[in-house]
Amino acid sequence: MKSRRIDTRASRTAAYTCVSRAGAYLEKDIRFRGPDHLAEIFLPMFAKLILRSSPLRKLFVQRVAPPGIYEYVLARTKFLDRVFVQALESGFVQIVLLGAGFDTRALRFADRNRGTKVYELDVATTQQPKIEILKRKNVRLPAELVFVSIDFNKEQISEVLSRAGYQEGKKSLFIWEGVTMYLSQPAVDGTLDFICRRAAPGSLLAFDYIYASVLRQENRFYGEQEIFKTVTKAGEGWTFGLETGEIVPFLSERGFEVLVHYTPSDLEEAFLIAENGDRFGRINGTHCIVVAAVRDDTRGD
DSSP states (O other), rough: OOOOGGGGGOOOOHHHHHHHHHHHHHHHHHOOOOOOOTTGGGGHHHHHHHHHHHHHHHHHIISSOOTHHHHHHHHHHHHHHHHHHHHHHHTTTTTEEETTTTOOOOHHHHGGSSSSSEEEEHHHHHHHHHHHHHHTTTTTTTTTTEEEEOTTSSHHHHHHHHHTTTTSSEEEEEESSGGGOOOOOOHHHHHHHHHHHHSSSTTTEEEEBHHHHHHHHHOSSTTTHHHHHHHHHHHHHOOOOOTTTOOOHHTTTTTTEEEEEEEEHHHHIIIITTTSSSSSOOOOOOOEEEEEETTTTOOOO
């Protein structure tokens, strides 16, 4: 099997997502400002200086970032923040972040957590630098936060989570942000099977995915060519996608009921267009976001 960059180094795409979140938090217009005020702590000083300059930040978005990806990360972060907080407020027993990268939700929403365990899963090459930075910056880690090292393509999620203290058959939220497109089909199916069998009915899964046509390089969507080249050049090329209109039957066959599905245009309308019609930008057309529930007729034991 061909080795991947993330087997030996921190994920470049996770770092880019962190840069985008940090930049979005500095947007002047509060209507389109990103919510992640902690993302900046993971960045080197030169990156912070660039983002703090409005002209340089705009140059980054227009010239460096693939079209619509900065805007997509902004919208996705806001949406999944909402899902995360709702789970905390609804008393979910545990939240599992699959491929957490430089996620800060366990930190940002610690004051709303009343005992929900938060498991952050990722490859060690990305997770360990994150932990070291948090320690160096003297960031207080919530007692509910558990870091779990895993290689999703090689290890069984059930075994890894069980060792970390995950409670089977309990109401849980799984957030799979920016991950599925980098996995193999068996790895995707294995994770879905684990959630369906080992979480209580009514547990939620929130994740994003790309269209399968992107893998075939059919170039149907805004910004498709640029983002495909970017992830491939980074040594983290995409390997999994779903056909247009396939998401509902795909998840239904695996024991889930789709509750929410956002296409790129849906995300624009929800997060990038103000009440008076002002528009912040356009979202890259390759990604969709879905929230699904483990069906009641699925065994959770």
